[in-house]
Ligand SMILES: Nc1ncnc2c1ncn2[C@@H]1O[C@H](COP(=O)(O)O)[C@@H](OP(=O)(O)O)[C@H]1O
């Protein structure tokens with residue numbers, strides 16, 4: 001499902017025109033690529049696991065009204081193109097894909113809305129972010145197709161497709177496009193996007209870092225994370241390498257294979273709650289690569305609270321040894337901030 005969605009989103013990027021993007025209520029963008037990829041993946045999950053609910057980022061309400069007709073028609077066309085594309089290794093026609101698997105507009109809208117599940121502490125559920133890092137996607141930079149399976153609040157499986165991420169940053173000639181995946185207890189792995197089943201998977205482990213090699217992975221978008229706080233944490237840790245900024249859960253993939261040493265995402269203070277689909281796949285990937293992921297207090301992320309992670313204390317992910325040092329630096333930077341705020345009041 002993730003491979004097929006990556007092919008879809010990559011082709012949408014090359015065909016995207018200006019009026020194919022909507023601005024959601026929270027001012028964030030969503031494109032025909034996000035909607036059609038959610039239709040595609042929800043179709044496959046629904047056919048393969050009919051009883052499983054899905055917590056998906058997008059919903060079809062804006063497409064069901066008069067003003068959404070042009071966008072809806074385009075999404076139906078793109079979703080059907082992706083659904084009916086020829087079967088590849090690993091595909092099963094029972095999943096509603098392959099030549100002839102066309103759906104009506106009504107079916108496409110309904111299957112997008114299979115992502116409306118509210119989440120919660122008990123039972124099986126999938127999380128889907130059809131395009132994570134939509135802003136990166138629109139810039140032609142990093143984005144990711146992100147899927148996870150949660151059972152009783154615990155992430156058991158994470159799959160992250162990164163069409164624009166170099167396969168090996170130290171060897172650019174290998175090109176771009178990988179799928180990263182982890183099954184709880186079975187390790188973290190990387191396979192090429194083009195041939196995910198016929199190549200031998202590469203096992204990922206977070207390497208040891210020194211102060212000279214350590215660096216931060218952070219958002220490109222200033223509205224998504226408090227980057228000035230990251231700078232102070234880096235300073236406290238004695239980090240000299242500049243941070244690596246990239247959109248999406250490609251940051252978790254980069255962390256899992258050692259391209260960067262710490263993923264730090266602190267709230268910007270506008271009351272935004274982090275969404276479970278933005279962290280569930282990445283969290284199991286990092287843990288299976290030998291890392292630790294918590295909020296900025298050192299508490300585990302709770303995937304059983306609903307569609308969000310609840311009150312926002314940020315996210316800290318790193319290798320085991322580095323993680324405890326980062327938490328200390330984060331506490332120190334928070335204390336400094338509180339002190340400065342107090343002094344400002346006086
Ligand atoms: N104010 C905010 N604070 C933190 N995250 C935010 C935010 N507004 C939007 N986001 C989330 O940030 C995600 C992208 O993260 P990153 O900056 O790491 O690329 C978005 O995912 P989508 O692009 O799937 O909507 C969105 O869910």
Ligand SMILES: [Mg+2]
Nearest residue numbers: 028029057134
């Ligand atoms: Mg979005």
Ligand SMILES: [Mg+2]
Nearest residue numbers: 129132133278
């Ligand atoms: Mg997202």
Ligand SMILES: [Mg+2]
Nearest residue numbers: 057129131132
């Ligand atoms: Mg998204």
